[in-house]
Amino acid sequence: MKLEVQNYKDTRSGFGDGLLEAGKRNPKVVGLTADLTGSLKMGDFAKAFPERFFQVGIAEANMVGIAAGLAIGGYIPFTGTFANFSSARIYDQIRMVVAYSNKNVKIAASHAGVTLGEDGATHQTLEDVGMMKMLPNMTVLVPCDYNQTKAATIAAAEHNGPVYLRFGRPKVANFTPADEPFVIGKAQMIQEGTDVSIFACGHLVWKAIEALPILKEMGINAELINIHTIKPLDVEAVLKSVAKTGCVVTAEEHMRNGGLGDSIAQVLALNNPKPLEMVAVNDVFGQSGTPDELLKHYHLDTPDIVEAVKKAVSRKRI
Amino acid sequence: MKLEVQNYKDTRSGFGDGLLEAGKRNPKVVGLTADLTGSLKMGDFAKAFPERFFQVGIAEANMVGIAAGLAIGGYIPFTGTFANFSSARIYDQIRMVVAYSNKNVKIAASHAGVTLGEDGATHQTLEDVGMMKMLPNMTVLVPCDYNQTKAATIAAAEHNGPVYLRFGRPKVANFTPADEPFVIGKAQMIQEGTDVSIFACGHLVWKAIEALPILKEMGINAELINIHTIKPLDVEAVLKSVAKTGCVVTAEEHMRNGGLGDSIAQVLALNNPKPLEMVAVNDVFGQSGTPDELLKHYHLDTPDIVEAVKKAVSRKRI
Amino acid sequence: MIIQINLYKFAKENELTVLLDNIMTINELKDVASQVRRDIIRMVHGCQSGHPGGSLGATDIVTALYFDQMHIDPKHFTMDGAGEDIFFLSNGHISPMLYSILARRGYFPVSELATFRRLGTRLQGHPTPVEGLPGIRVASGSLGQGLSVACGVAQAKKLNGDNSLVFCLMGDGEQEEGQIWESAMYAPAKNVDNLVAVIDYNKKQIDGPTDDVMNLGDLKAKYESFGWKVYKCNGNDMQQVVDTLNITRQNAHKGQSQIILAHTEMGFGVDFMMGTHKWHGTPPNDEQAANALSQLKETLGDY
Amino acid sequence: MIIQINLYKFAKENELTVLLDNIMTINELKDVASQVRRDIIRMVHGCQSGHPGGSLGATDIVTALYFDQMHIDPKHFTMDGAGEDIFFLSNGHISPMLYSILARRGYFPVSELATFRRLGTRLQGHPTPVEGLPGIRVASGSLGQGLSVACGVAQAKKLNGDNSLVFCLMGDGEQEEGQIWESAMYAPAKNVDNLVAVIDYNKKQIDGPTDDVMNLGDLKAKYESFGWKVYKCNGNDMQQVVDTLNITRQNAHKGQSQIILAHTEMGFGVDFMMGTHKWHGTPPNDEQAANALSQLKETLGDY
Ligand SMILES: Cc1ncc(C[n+]2csc(CCOP(=O)(O)OP(=O)(O)O)c2C)c(N)n1
């Protein structure tokens, strides 16, 4: 995969543009928002398909219930609000009328993680992936850049079943090919390597890419795989990579507990126990700051990935 | 530890009796319920301390907010409702006004797991431990029998900070000593052994105890540790045990994803990678049935623990 | 296709595809309700769990809906219910009432009622669509959510140009859940006028009378202030129920969200279950069940 | 201890422990509000984020509370607020308004306002007690939760035999959250009469006018139907605000939960921020900030 930055764009715009495209392709696609049309970049969809756009007000629980109803009526609803209010606020509702009832509802969750920035901890969800992956029937997607988020949105619309789609607020490197289709459940090989397997998702994929030349310089030949689908996890790809490299680093904008790292730890423990290092938030709440400051503060940055790799590789040797 | 069944009692009665005792010891202890006084066995407390008991009606979100307010006012509130409505229904609220605000609120969560029985999947939470352990500041307790739940309730009242206390509906073996104090964060050695470490919590501790003689007969000398405190996890006890035995089985009435098994898998991956087998629900919702039928159906029974141990031990050998 | 049929034959044989169209007399509806009440008692007694009180009280309303009001095609159940009226039970704990009515109306074999709450059943403790039970479109049981789903389906019908109606039954204790008021605010604001909500206004919930647990105050004033057209009726008087539902049907599609406060009695039809909240979620023992059944006429044949 | 002080001296020096007791004139209160508005503009401009619109609109209400109404001891902040009046900001996004008022009232140094929303600050984007900022008792920002917490504290005060009051400000868009109606039902049902709620009734929210986003209908009728005593006032007229708060204080402890619908204008005090929802969460650029500040008298000295 060519790793060139095409531009800097927010993943939420990838969602907004993907939703518009999905709406054009399929008249059954409808959108809902809880007073966050602009933040979720759903304005273009709302303008193009006003009768297929539902403004629910600040009532997230009601929104997901309405979405389930629209799905029963044959529609493909995308609900849009901040990630925390897309998950923590309405988990029981999602569980009952979406996951357990197995409705074709897509939950679009923006402003996830600490890169939400200045709004601070109340809005910075670091628990949503952990929540969603516990729900049977739920597909959990965490695309890494604008292009991939757009493609993931289109794929979510085409997928039959509940989907949780997580993305973010800040402008970040947009580097995956614009024309690459999104295959749910298929891990994306970014660079093959032999010494360590790096599994990353979301904004941290780019941070991991930035770590690759540094690691190379140190003589570490890292394999980097983008786990854009947290669930269903591409267990085969994970095990194949680890069988080759013998140690693992995971990188994500999420709590350690419940995140991608825990998913990988489970796969390893059940199949092939190997050393693992986690780049993730370790049991503390977020805070106000700029996205870059916060990534650094919470040790979610490129140097942290480098350090984690060094540690993982060294643990392999003992 | 002597493993004698003293009687058969529901853990929720342990909570009810513990709450009454805590209320007698400390006039600051108050109780709240969302229309489930009887189910939570809070009736005796309500009768003994009517002015310290708050009936909130079917409004769990409001209940936890009121509890946070009472905590601000210097009280030690215990909220009582079913586990699903103690967690999934109000996760954002718990996150903001209890965990992030670090209030001295105790969340008493009854009817957890499939042993809730006939009410079925809507009420059978298998995700609550995973949710709660992701919250900074939150202590997560899953006691194993009546006596321990009573002691845990008293310990929760004495602990300064948010606590999630999970227990269940059916009458089960009551076997821990009635006078044993509950030490938050300290794993409880039930039987020492050398071949495998079994970490269990809640109702499954007794199932694991029942597995011990069967394993012994097979020549497997199992160590059994009751992880009644999921968070903070007694990492030292876990690592010490695994260093000795070299393989692990976890047993819990919870989803694999997010549960005790994942907590142990994380500790192993970060410290000492070893084979692990999980006795837990594997990504399916519950259903109606009797507690015993359901434990069997979801492979949470004594024979399942035995099988898991055999598998874990055999994986150690390769 | 509208076929005039003999109710008893229909319900016994349970095989015709029918759209009943106001063909039943009030007495015939009462007979169905009596059988449904028998079914409820026998189901909760059979598995020794479940919620008889609310089920018995709400029986008349839902019987009237399925046997008099709703345009439905039980033999060809579709998830989207296109062209059909749709019913949601938000207070899912009174599932035995709904299961009995669905079976008696021809959605699935009456004999299946015997599996209620048993391992492997499609008749889960709380309704769910995942086991494939015809007649159920969404799970309920966690209170407060049904009206939201009903609003969504109602809006889907509008998008589809489908003039049929959506009905939703809720509990009165359930009104204490905040989500109810989110959808209560939503429906009138968004012109959801193809929806009729009904509250099983039995003034009781698990811990006691709603007046003690959480005083609901003036529910009529509440819904009116939220913009609804509010009706009252005696929810255990079949004639009143039918009359009130008729009015709401006539007033549908006229720019107003409508709700009926159906005053019911928990445990209605079984003397010792009335006047108390004790039977909200307690099954009768053998003797109590026999006593209860002795008070309820068998009209369509027990399962 | 009640000390008569010169407001300007007090606010400048910021060091005395005082319980203000109706000693400020309306004009003096207006002067405080003007400075608070300057602070708001400078704070959100400084960090280029935050919510100026709602903050400016709600300034008069909270200024009146902290500088005229509430019995508080800013220099000795206690978490339990025993013997003191307590204020909760449920709509936590208008935090710059609260931070300015707390600082100007003596809870923490005015200079700390410069740290708003910056890494490591105690002045988080949304209020939180965990960084130890005096004046904050619970986190807010996720909407709909403050009134519940306020009810809890009010009931704690009752248990403690503490006659002081609890105030809670909410947004009007926030009224769309169901949890609000859970606590709205709770307070009158449980006789929480030592609580005064206030709605920042600016008729705007993020996506536009509330009338378009989610019509709130008749809020007065809604709260009355939920059992509250409802007052109205112009929330940007200091005299009206003070008068209305005085009435609620007199009517406290008389068996009624009270709420004020404070009609405000989002962006009040800055001409180009008024009459639109655009400044809900957008900071001004340099030029806009200068323009805004030119419209707001500096009365207590900028931080
Ligand atoms: C969200 C939620 N909270 C609590 C419960 C437990 N519960 C089941 S029924 C019930 C009482 C419901 O009262 P009402 O709606 O009046 O029904 P009725 O008792 O009259 O049948 C409660 C609290 C639940 N099912 N869902």
Ligand SMILES: Cc1ncc(C[n+]2csc(CCOP(=O)(O)OP(=O)(O)O)c2C)c(N)n1
């Ligand atoms: C539970 C929740 N949902 C959504 C948001 C995002 N949000 C922040 S402010 C706001 C609008 C609030 O409207 P209103 O209460 O009228 O405040 P105003 O815009 O007038 O300041 C929204 C939707 C939130 N903070 N919390």
Ligand SMILES: [Mg+2]
């Ligand atoms: Mg009732």
Ligand SMILES: [Mg+2]
């Ligand atoms: Mg507003």
